[in-house]
Amino acid sequence: MSKNNPDFDYLIIGQGVAGTSLAWHLLDAGKKIQIAGDLNLPSSSKVAAGIFNPLTGKKLVKTWLADALFPYASAFYTNLEKRLGAKFFHSASIFRPFRSIEEQNTYLARTADPTILPYVGPQQTNDLRAYVDAAYGGLEVIQSGWIDLPVLLDSSRDYFIEKNLYTEERFQTADLNIQEEYIIWKNRTFGKVIFCQGFMAHENAFFNWLPFTPVKGQILEITTEKALGPEIINQGIFILPVTEFKARIGATYSWDPLDWEPTAAATAELEDKLQSLLKIPYRVESETAGIRPSVKDRRPLVGVHPEYHKVGIFNGLGTKGVTLAPYFANQFVQHLENGKELNPLVNINRYFSLYFR
Structure with missing residues (x-):
């Protein structure tokens, strides 16, 4: 050889x-x-939920290298879907309900930044308000979505x-x-x-x-009695609709213990946040946990x-x-x-x- x-x-x-x-x-x-x-x-x-989001955090910060990462990822996954004959790339806007008038004013002021503006969509919340607590409206983030990993x-x-x-x-x-x-x-x-x-x-x-600084995260899968829209909801937790009546809810962050087992405490934490955000009945179908390879x-x-x-x-x-x-x-x-x-x-x-x- x-x-x-x-x-x-x-x-x-x-x-x-x-x-x-x-x-x-x-x-x-x-x-x-x-x-x-x-x-x-x-x-x-x-x-993992596989969400991609160009604007993150309470301060609405643009994701590191978003202007390069997001177009490249979109082209890569779109091409790969064609090669494999499979559907896993899902474009979806992310709706961020405002918690208060003050937060509304802060976020809208941030969108005046020309580097942020390409990732902000029109304020259309009427359909979402049927099942999401959004008394103050919300911000729509675009060029976002999720990969069905x-x-x-x-x-x-x-x-x-x-x-x-x-x-x-x-x-x-x-x-x-x-x-x-x-x-x-x-x-x-x-x-x-x-x-x-x-x-x-x-x-x-x-x-x-x-x-490495690994972090454990837990997500729930729920079913709802009423249909959900395609938008991802993000306020403290995410609500990721995978079908009209099914969604993933996440995620927690914990460092002890670092294992792959869901916990009742993490489920309770997610449900507490979910109940203050989702206005329609739901049922928890499953709980899963993973360890993120963070640095x-x-x-x-x-x-x-x-x-x-x-x-x-x-x-x-x-x-x-x-x-x-x-x-x-x-x-x-x-x-x-x-x-x-x-x-x-x-x-x-x-x-x-x-x-x-």
Whole structure:
């Protein structure tokens, strides 16, 4: 076996939104890949709501790099839907009810900012007021929506399996044999290995020195007696309609315990907020929890190991993974294949001092 001709160019560990986005970009670059996934492992991508929102927080701040991230993600997912014959990209405005006249005045003043204005829609609240408490009206955020992550991941996995690009395998880093020429895993050779493991990266001996600050989140799925509109409602919690009579409600933030089990306390917290917002009867159908792979500085972790240059990571996408993943997957592939510089705010070299200390 020549060092220039391994069996595969890349081994991707993990098939969440990070691994899936990276896989598609590598395929489009003409690379030969193998993806190792394990459906028995918990995954934040499997339970995440997948909402993309250009204006966030109480101060109505534009999402970091929104002007680049959102158009790229829209084009990526739209194209992928056509390739897979699946529907998972849903454009939907986000309605933010005002809590008071003061908040109304503050938000409307913010919309005068020319950088904010392209993401603000007309104030149309009559239909929503039939089931949402919006006595003071609200702000409509546009260029927003959600990705149905289970459909995206499952339809992508079906494609990868059909093309013999996916293996269902419980990965252990000890099984990697890193040679000078290439990497050996399961009697196959690879040019590089990229870890896209989400929260599970804390068990990865190559990258457990990175400053992950994982956060647990819980969401509910409810059914309603009256039909919901397509708009996402956001006031302290989100109400994400997935059908006319079904919605996801979220999300909580907690740091202890960091496990994958829903709790009664988190359900109570969500219901308390929901009952002050939703004016129609509902029933809780299910509760799910996940652990977000967040990072200390709230920026992704992308790059190549400081010592093992055939080993990389694509992780730390946090709550904005559906928009961050496509854009930075493209940037990472350009870096790996063409030597283009990564955005310094995501390049893991910003943390190399933690590895060498």
